[in-house]
Amino acid sequence: MPGLLSATTSGADAAQRVTLLLRDEGSILSFVMSATSGSSESNAVHCLHISTGALSNNVAQTLADFVACPPPSLALTHLQIDDAEDFLGSHRDLVRVFARLTTIRHLSLGGVGERSRALLQRMTIGLVSADLEMLPEDDAGIARTNNNPIKLLHGSQDSLHLLFGKRCDIRSPRDAPYRERFPFVRIIKLEHLHLPVTADYVRVFPDLARLCISVPDEVKDRVLGPNYRAYAEYRNVNIMAQLDEGSWNSLEACSATLDDHFLLGLTCPVTKLRISGNYMNTAMLRAVLSNACPEYLGFRWFDANILSPQFATVLSRSYIAQLRCLEFTLCLGGVLQPDQVNVGVMLDTTIKAISSLSIRSFGLFLGSYLRSDSNPSRRYTEPLCEAERYLLGLDVTAVAQRIKDAVPGLEVVAIAIFNHRARPFVCAKLGVGLYPADAVESTPLKTADSFT
Structure with a gap:
């Protein structure tokens, strides 16, 4: 199909599914002509990605006529x-x-506004997955109605499995508890969210397995301010609602910043708990861990100062007795100045902090962001700081073995250095193959692979 960019998907579905990117009016006209003629190339297209923005009236009319009566071979x-x-x-x-396309099962919309909402509400088939990026609304009351995926996807209650979104407002309308139920939704990932009302999540998505949320700092600052007590009160409301109305029996995974985890106030066990940085408050951490009782615990995108004596004390408590896997992905120098990062002391502190844990698997992934000069053009001309020089000469295999020797029962260790200015990605893995790929003990090994 001349003028079109197509990319075949990878993996087991590669032979069955081809993604076609329509990025200008010419590619749209070429696709319509090809599909109308019944070409084998167009018949192979199952994924259509439209990235043209506004179209001229003639091209839009041509496309509308085609979509109104597509060839039977195009699915x-x-x-x-x-x-x-x-x-x-x-x-x-x-x-x-x-809206009348009956074969669409997976829909992704960027910049959802009035017309996109009309599309969602008029769709005649149930979606399996939806990814909705809402346009910002200045009025919070309007956003609560317009940017609510539960209301917009009302017709997909019996089919939806995956929900992704940005700038969604998932709170139930005032004085109108949700009647919608999405019994098959297993995975939710929502960014730029309003403060979470956990009982709504439980009520609407009763069989949820994995939850990932992100609430902007400006929302929390505006509603709760800097007062820890306000956070604690909001958390208690969420906890009490779950105690009154019920919660999930458990979650496979939950990912969020520490304060978002705290606000959620989950009362059920969470097998895999991922906490994103860089904010750390050990009182919040204790509260979250005591309820979640995770088997895997991962800290991501924190700086070296996370490993404080207070943090080490949290790791020594009984509420992580069931922990089998611990993992850190650190951005060294992401927040701290280069002269504030001492990698040798950080490694010693880490080993001391985990030496009494009964874990089987451990991962430590060190990203180097240690530049005092923020100008990208001088990334490779500024001399290496002391911490960078330490990382340059660090024997990761020796560090992995040192950690394994220091922690009784530890069987899997993965250590990696990435994003270093003078050293390519390097990784050491011990215990490969001891656990199935889906076991929490194998998580650090998979994380290490993701940096390559």
């Missing part, structure tokens, strides 16, 4: 539209014809 199952409002606003029929 689109995945649809992604960037800048959906501009695109759908190109012609009055686009919302109607795309």
Whole structure:
């Protein structure tokens, strides 16, 4: 298909599914002509990615006519539209014809506004996955209605499995508890979210397995301020609602910043608990761990100062007795100045902190962000600081063995250095193959692979 960019998906579905990117009006016209003629290339397309923005009226009319009556051989199952409002606003029929596509099961919309909401509400088939990036709303009351995926996806209650979103407001409308239920949703990832109302999540998604949320700092600052007591009161409301109405029996995984975990106030066990940095408050951490009782605990994107004596004390408590795997991904110098990072002391502190744990697996991944000069053009000309020089000569295999020797019962160790200015990615792994790939003990090995 001349003028079109297509990419075959990787993995087991590669032979069955091809993604086609339509990035300008020419590629749209070429695709319509090819599909109308019944070419084998167009028949192979299952994923359509539209990234054109607004179209001219003639091209939009041509596309609308085609989508209104697509050839039977074209079976689109995945649809992604960037800048959906501009695109759908190109012609009055686009919302109607795309809403009537009966083969779409996976939908991704960027810039969801009035027209995109109309598309979602008029769709006649149930989606399996939805990824919705909402346009910002200045009025919080309007956002609570307009940017609510639970209401917008009302017609997919019996089919939806995956929900992803940005700038969504998932709180139930005031004085109107949710009647919607999405019994098959297993994975939720929501960014730029409002403060979480945990009981709503439990009520609407009763069989949830994995939850990942992110609440902007400006939202928390505006609603709660800097007062720890306000955070604690909000958390208690969420906990009491779960005690009154019930919670999940357990979650496979939950990922968030520490203060977002704290606000969620989960009362159920969480097998894999991931905490993103760089904010650390040991009182919050104790509260979160005592309820979650994780078997895997990962700290991501913290700086070297996370490993304080107070933090080490939290790791010594009984509420992590069931912990089998501990993992750190640190951005050294991400917050601290280069002269504040002493890698040797950090390693000694780490080993001392974990030496009494009954863990089987441990990962330590050190990202080097140790530049005093923020100008990217001088990334490779500024002399290495002391911490960078230490990392340059660090024997990661020796460090891995040292940690293994210091922690009784430890069987899997993964150590890696990434993003260093003068050293390529380097990794040491001990205990490869001792545990199945889906066991929490294997998580550090998989994390190490993800940096390559």
